[in-house]
Amino acid sequence: MNAIEVSGLVVDRGGRRVLHGIDCTVPTGSVTGLLGPSGGGKSTLLRAIVGVQRVTGGTVSVLGQPAGSARLRRRVGYTTQELSVYRDLTARGNAHYFAALAGVPAAAADEALRDVGLGGQVDLLVGRMSGGQAARVSLACGLLGRPDLLVLDEPTVGLDPVLRRDLWVLFAELAAAGTTLLISSHVMDEAGRCQRLLLLREGRIIADGTPAEIRSATGKDDLEEAFLRLIELGGGAEHAEVAR
Amino acid sequence: MTTRPMLATAARVLSQLRHDRRTVALLLVVPVALLTLFKYVYQSAPPVFDRIGPIMLGLFPFVTMFLVTSIAMVRERTSGTLERLLTTPLRKLDLLAGYALAFGLVALAQAGIAAAVAIGPLGLTVSAGVSVVVGLAVINALLGMALGLFLSAFASTEFQAVQFLPAAVLPQVLLCGLLAPPEQMSTVLRWASDVLPLTYAVDALTEARTATAVTGAMATDALIVLCCIVAALALGAATLRRRTP
Numbered sequence: 292m293n294a295i296e297v298s299g300l301v302v303d304r305g306g307r308r309v310l311h312g313i314d315c316t317v318p319t320g321s322v323t324g325l326l327g328p329s330g331g332g333k334s335t336l337l338r339a340i341v342g343v344q345r346v347t348g349g350t351v352s353v354l355g356q357p358a359g360s361a362r363l364r365r366r367v368g369y370t371t372q373e374l375s376v377y378r379d380l381t382a383r384g385n386a387h388y389f390a391a392l393a394g395v396p397a398a399a400a401d402e403a404l405r406d407v408g409l410g411g412q413v414d415l416l417v418g419r420m421s422g423g424q425a426a427r428v429s430l431a432c433g434l435l436g437r438p439d440l441l442v443l444d445e446p447t448v449g450l451d452p453v454l455r456r457d458l459w460v461l462f463a464e465l466a467a468a469g470t471t472l473l474i475s476s477h478v479m480d481e482a483g484r485c486q487r488l489l490l491l492r493e494g495r496i497i498a499d500g501t502p503a504e505i506r507s508a509t510g511k512d513d514l515e516e517a518f519l520r521l522i523e524l525g526g527g528a529e530h531a532e533v534a535r
Numbered sequence: 536m537t538t539r540p541m542l543a544t545a546a547r548v549l550s551q552l553r554h555d556r557r558t559v560a561l562l563l564v565v566p567v568a569l570l571t572l573f574k575y576v577y578q579s580a581p582p583v584f585d586r587i588g589p590i591m592l593g594l595f596p597f598v599t600m601f602l603v604t605s606i607a608m609v610r611e612r613t614s615g616t617l618e619r620l621l622t623t624p625l626r627k628l629d630l631l632a633g634y635a636l637a638f639g640l641v642a643l644a645q646a647g648i649a650a651a652v653a654i655g656p657l658g659l660t661v662s663a664g665v666s667v668v669v670g671l672a673v674i675n676a677l678l679g680m681a682l683g684l685f686l687s688a689f690a691s692t693e694f695q696a697v698q699f700l701p702a703a704v705l706p707q708v709l710l711c712g713l714l715a716p717p718e719q720m721s722t723v724l725r726w727a728s729d730v731l732p733l734t735y736a737v738d739a740l741t742e743a744r745t746a747t748a749v750t751g752a753m754a755t756d757a758l759i760v761l762c763c764i765v766a767a768l769a770l771g772a773a774t775l776r777r778r779t780p
Contacts, residue, residue, distance in 0.1 A: 304780055341622045345778045359777065364624045373615030379551045391543030392623040416554060432619075 294319040294440050294471035295340055299349035302335050309335045311494045312349065317473050317487070322466045324485030325475040326518070332494045333475040334372055337444050340473065341369045354439055365393065368433035372444040375429055378418035382409055382428045385417060386435070393436035403431040408457060422449040430458070434465075441465065443474045447481065459484045479515040490518055497521050540625045544633025545640075548607070552641065562603075562641060566595040566649040574657050586744070588659040590713050592650055592668050593740045596642040596676035597733065601704055604638060604683035605696040613692075621777045630775070631768055634684070635677055642676030643669065663743035663753075671743065674760050675736045679704075681767035682732075688774030707733040712741065732763035 295317035302310040309332045317323045325333050338344035339351050342359020351358035354366055376385045386400035404413050407427040417425050430446050447455045459481070462472050466486070474485070482488055483502055490498040490505075498505055498521050502514060511517040552559055570591060577583040611617040620630060646669045653659040661668050686703055690696040710717070710728040717728040728734045739756035746753065 338618075343618050343621060343778055345780050361624075364622060367622065369619060369622045371615035371618055373613070375615035375619040377547070377551060377616060378614070379554045380547065381554075384547070384550055388543055388547045389623070392540050392620070392625045394539070394624065 292319045293317060294354055295473065296352045297336070297340070297349070298351075300336070300339060300346060300351060301348040302332075302339060302344060303347045304335065308347075309494050310339070313491075313494075313496055315489055315496055315499055317471060317489075319471050320466055320469050321486045322462050322472045322474065322484070323487040323489060324482050325473060325489045325491060326479065326482050327477065327491040329477055331491045333477075333491055334444055336491065337369075337442050337473065337475060341367055341442050365436060366439045368435070368438035368441045370429045370433045370443050370446055372448075374417070374425055376417055376425070376432055378425075379416065381414050381416055382420070382424075382431070383413040385428055386413075386431055389432040390435050395436045399435055400431075403434045404428070406434060406461060407431045408454070423451060423454055426450060427454075427458075437470070439470060441470055441472045441474075443472065445475055445477070447476065447478070455481070479518060482514040482518075488514075490521065492522065537626065537629055541629040541632045541636070544625070544630055545636040548634055548637035549640065551607075552637075558603075562599055562645055563648055566592075566599075566645060567652045569595070570649060570653050570657060584657075585660065586741075587713065588653055588657070589661050589668055589740045589744045590737050592646060592653060593672045593675045593736055594708065594713070595649060596646050596672045597679040597736070598700070598704055598708075599645065599679070600638050600642055600676040601679035601683040602697070602700055603641075604634065604680045605687040605690065605699060606693055607634075608684055608687035609690050609693050609696045612687075617775070618779075621775070627772050627775050631684070631772060635680060635768075638680045639673055639677055642673045646672030646676070661744055663746045663748060667743050667749060667753075668740065671736065671739050671757065674757060674764070675733075677764050678732055678736060678760055678767070681764045681771060684771035685767045685774065688771070707731045710734065711737040713737060732760050735759040735763075 293316040297313050297315045300310055300313040301308070313336060325336065327333055335344055339346055340353060340358055342363070353363055356363055382404055383400070386404050387397050390397055390400035401413070404410065407430050409424065409427050409431065412420065412424060417428050420428070426446060426449065430443065433441055433443065447458055450458070462474065466472055485502065487501055488498065488505060489496055498518065505514065505517050506512060509517040509520040511520050570588065573591065574584050650665050650669050654661060654665055682703065686699045687696055690699060710724060710731055711733040712728070717725050717734065720728060735756040739753045742750060742753045
């Protein structure tokens with residue numbers, strides 16, 4: 292079963308076509324990586340999936356409902372590429388606020404902060420935190436209420452390698468417990484940690500498959516080289532089929 | 536309206552302010568300092584302070600809440616928090632009501648302190664009573680908040696939001712009857728004065744200086760301002776689009 296089904300999605304922003312008819316699916320209970328260079332349309336696709344992007348054409352269905360439906364708001368957690376938490380509140384203040392909005396008890400907020408490894412710094416203002424700590428506050432606020440789908444836009448940017456590894460372990464645990472995660476990144480070495488990959492370049496999906504499928508289709512062991520190979524091949528929609 | 540998200544939003548806004556103690560101090564102290572300054576600037580002509588004092592008590596909350604709200608909303612938009620809020624179960628009405636509740640309480644404190652100092656040590660007389668002036672001041676604060684919220688949709692940076700103060704607030708201050716009664720203005724200016732909400736707020740405050748109780752005219756003025764608040768909030772809600780380009 293698919294948690295997300297995108298069909299023929301076209302998005303124009305500021306008179307420019309950003310997504311050229313995207314077709315893709317995200318299976319339930321998986322960690323799917325949305326990879327690709329900056330400016331390729333990753334954030335726009337994620338915004339369309341959480342229902343905050345005005346779309347020109349096509350359909351996006353999330354957990355069986357049209358993206359952005361009121362009933363999805365308790366079931367989808369989202370962190371934007373900007374921090375999307377309040378810098379002039381403490382970590383705890385942010386988590387308790389988003390807990391109140393999600394309709395879960397304050398204890399769940401404290402638990403989410405512990406899950407992302409912020410147990411000791413909960414009373415620090417987010418504005419005084421390092422980039423990595425602040426990003427984890429944002430992530431904790433997205434975990435509240437145990438959403439069925441987590442859409443995370445570049446959650447590991449600027450984090451140190453140990454922290455990044457810990458977060459990917461957390462993502463895998465969440466997926467094992469049934470949560471679907473769609474995570475964007477422009478760092479190719481994170482691709483190997485995903486069960487499934489979507490490579491988005493210049494508004495088109497140029498690869499869609501498991502890391503193993505993409506490696507074998509391109510004959511490259513290294514995923515970064517595999518993606519380079521796909522791009523060199525022309526990066527058209529037909530190569531997405533190769534990767535499948 | 537759902538109570539918990541609304542109250543949580545009000546608590547969140549107040550908590551943000553609480554972590555910014557200098558802003559709180561400025562919000563509470565500046566009106567008192569300006570009123571005191573005003574009193575001594577016009578020491579040789581006491582009737583000026585008596586006439587304008589009550590109006591100033593109502594103008595401070597209007598101007599400060601306009602500024603604070605428009606900057607707060609620009610921040611919500613640029614930091615990604617608004618986009619995120621709109622993907623949560625929070626309703627737009629709860630968000631607006633939360634802001635109104637929080638800034639209404641701040642305005643209550645601000646106007647209460649300023650009125651206490653004006654009527655006590657500064658010897659201002661308001662026959663309708665201090666509670667009427669404070670009540671009108673809180674209504675003005677909500678008017679400032681609602682206009683700030685609406686206009687912030689047209690500002691993409693905090694710099695632009697600050698520029699809306701001279702652009703949208705000062706003309707109202709000039710035309711509201713603070714400097715010259717609207718009856719003495721040219722026809723066109725009087726029309727402009729008639730359609731601006733602050734005129735009615737100032738009219739009610741002027742009336743409160745001499746009336747001994749809440750009069751019908753005062754209530755009508757307050758009602759007009761309340762209608763403008765609702766209209767501005769509705770326009771503001773319309774600018775909080777879930778889907779953006």
